[in-house]
Amino acid sequence: MPVLFSSRIKSGLVFVCEIDGGKRRISLPQSWTDRGPEAVAGRFAVDGLTAARELIDALASRRRPVGGDAA
Numbered sequence: 001m002p003v004l005f006s007s008r009i010k011s012g013l014v015f016v017c018e019i020d021g022g023k024r025r026i027s028l029p030q031s032w033t034d035r036g037p038e039a040v041a042g043r044f045a046v047d048g049l050t051a052a053r054e055l056i057d058a059l060a061s062r063r064r065p066v067g068g069d070a071a
Helices: 046-063
Strands: 003-009 012-019 024-029
Touching: none
Parallel strands: none
Antiparallel strands: 003 012, 012 024
16 A cells, blocks of 8 residues: 655644555554554554455445446
């Protein structure tokens, strides 16, 4: 999941990442990652981010209609 840029918001630093082949973007607070000095104990490392993306992709695929019209 490539990081496109980081941004400062009121609550701190966020990383904006591109997913789904560039079709979507998500923002992750720095405290949710292993990047930077202010990371929390339950943060996502690279493996956790990969697992989270796989989960999101799996859930998104269940919402897509399987062939035919999406009535």
